[in-house]
Amino acid sequence: EVQLVESGGGLVQPGGSLRLSCLASGFSVSDYDMTWVRQAPGKGLEWVSSIYTRGSTYYADSVKGRFTISRDNAKNTVFLQMNSLQSEDTALYYCATGGRLSNWARRGQGTQVTVSS
Numbered sequence: 001e002v003q004l005v006e007s008g009g010g011l012v013q014p015g016g017s018l019r020l021s022c023l024a025s026g027f028s029v030s031d032y033d034m035t036w037v038r039q040a041p042g043k044g045l046e047w048v049s050s051i052y053t054r055g056s057t058y059y060a061d062s063v064k065g066r067f068t069i070s071r072d073n074a075k076n077t078v079f080l081q082m083n084s085l086q087s088e089d090t091a092l093y094y095c096a097t098g099g100r101l102s103n104w105a106r107r108g109q110g111t112q113v114t115v116s117s
Contacts (some may be wrong), residue, residue: 001025001026002025002026002097002106003016003024003025003026003107003108004022004023004024004094004095004096004097004107005022005023005025005107005108005109006020006021006022006093006094006095006108006109006110006111007020007021007023007111008020008021008111009111009112009114010100010112010113010114011024011114011116012039012085012113012114012115013115013116013117014085014086014087014115014116014117015084015085016085016115017081017082017083017084018082018083018113019079019080019081019082020036020080020082020093020095020113021035021078021079022034022075022077022078022079022080022108022110023076023079023094024028024076024077024078025076026081028073028098029071029073029076029077029078030071030073031053031064032053032097032098033050033051033052033053033098033099033102034050034051034069034078034096034097034098034105035047035048035049035050035051035080035096035097035098035100035102036048036049036050036069036080036093036094036095036096037093037094037095037096037104037107038091038092038093038094038106038113039091039092039094039110040090040091041090041091042094045094045104046060046103047060047100048060048063048067048080048093048098049063049067049069049080050069050099051070051078052069052099055071056110057069057109058100059088062088063082063089066082066083066084066085067080067081067082067083068069068080068083074089076097078095080093080095082113084106084114085113085115087115087116088114088115089090089113089115090113090114090115090116091112091113092110092111092112092113093110093111093112093113094107094108094109094110095107095108096108103107
């Protein structure tokens with residue numbers, strides 16, 4: 001069974017950092033493009049970042065320079081390091097299979113990130 005489990009979210013002050021993890025089972029993350037998307041209250045899914053099978057990475061303009069996506073094939077886990085967090089980053093964060101133009105239908109249950117003082 002294919003499963004994605006996100007973790008690492010929480011409440012953080014503006015300017016703080018969090019590291020999200022996405023543990024995959026039922027497939028190897030090294031064989032798939034993987035993506036982080038987010039959904040703020042009352043809004044649709046927003047693409048955040050993708051890592052492709054060959055290792056190339058892409059970021060939304062809103063997070064470029066602050067977020068870093070990476071992959072640990074041995075742990076079958078995808079990470080999202082988030083620095084300099086802003087209130088606008090508050091959302092439910094999901095990892096999903098597929099790249100930037102995917103429909104992200106296969107995703108986990110999400111992990112909540114709240115940036116507030």
